[in-house]
Amino acid sequence: MLLLSEICQFTSLPYQLKRSARRRSVALQIRNGALTVLAPVAVAKQQIEHFILQKQHWVERHLKAQQQSVVTPDYLLSALLPLLDEKLQLKVVTDKVSAVSRDGQTLWLQLSARVSTGRRRQKQLDLLKSWYQQQAQQWFTARVFYWQQQMQVQPADIQIKNWQRKWGSCTSKGLLSFNWRLMLAPAWVADYVVVHELAHLTHMDHSPAFWQRVALFYPEFQQAKGWFKQHQHLLDLC
Ligand SMILES: [Zn+2]
Incomplete structure (x- = not known):
């Protein structure tokens, strides 16, 4: 049978x-x-x-x-959130106001009691998204500062973007943009995007000279590109 x-x-x-x-x-x-x-x-x-x-x-x-x-993993369901090389335990509690705060390896997500049951999941995602955006702002500011000294270049400014499937960009005026979703990737992968965009300050194309410059500062760039091909579906909250 x-x-x-x-x-x-x-x-x-x-x-x-x-x-x-x-x-x-x-x-x-x-x-x-x-x-x-x-x-x-x-x-x-x-x-x-x-x-x-x-x-x-x-x-x-x-x-x-x-x-x-x-399939993008359901990080809310697993209650385990990647943040660069760390994994944070997500704890959701009901409180007077909505807020996100980190305590060691635990990420506390306070949800206001006024959020209706049907809206709770979306509200959690919205709160986490803006928390990740803040983390991205801090992390990319620090990493761009580090790499600009190594590479002897001067970007104009950096900003954090909410693209679906684009990881970084660089304008001719030297404005660098990074996707906050890179906070869900390992740090060495997010770092590659920083070097890639800073290399565009010297070469505004993807010519052999551009890749030579990337390789000079980031010899593992092929592995990083391979990582995106295989794992980019992991880089979203839902
Ligand atoms: Zn590029």
Whole structure:
């Protein structure tokens, strides 16, 4: 019985079937959390499903791994918030006014009793977002100050932005901008963005000369770029 229910559950799994005259055998492909079956034109659907069934554990394992890796974690639900290289324990309490305060490794989130139940989650996210923005302002100010001395450049000013999927920018007037969401990344990754933007004060493009300058001050820049490719979905609160 157990086996039967497993079969039913499994065959209800959606997959895309791609038939090709050139194919000699059935093959499975998992990309972006979805299953695709590549099959020769003449193979019966029943045979294909039998093949999937044989590979059930492989498919499930890979689907699960990929689906987990593309979904932004629910930091509120886990009550564990990343802040550069630290993890802060989130504690939510009801109080007279709404506020966020840090005490060691604990982040206290006071929610005003006047916030209605339906609005509580959004209010928590809003409070955390502005707290992270303050952290970003302080951290980037300090790191830009450090790196501008190393690199012998003078930015005009810095500002913190709320972009969805953009991490930093530099204008021709020397205004540097950084996304507050970088506070959810490891410090070495956020530092790479600082060096990248400061290098634009010397080269306003992504020419080989620009990358040479980045490499001079930040030799691990390729690893940092790789980190963004793999993990940028982690950089949001929800
Ligand atoms: Zn750039």
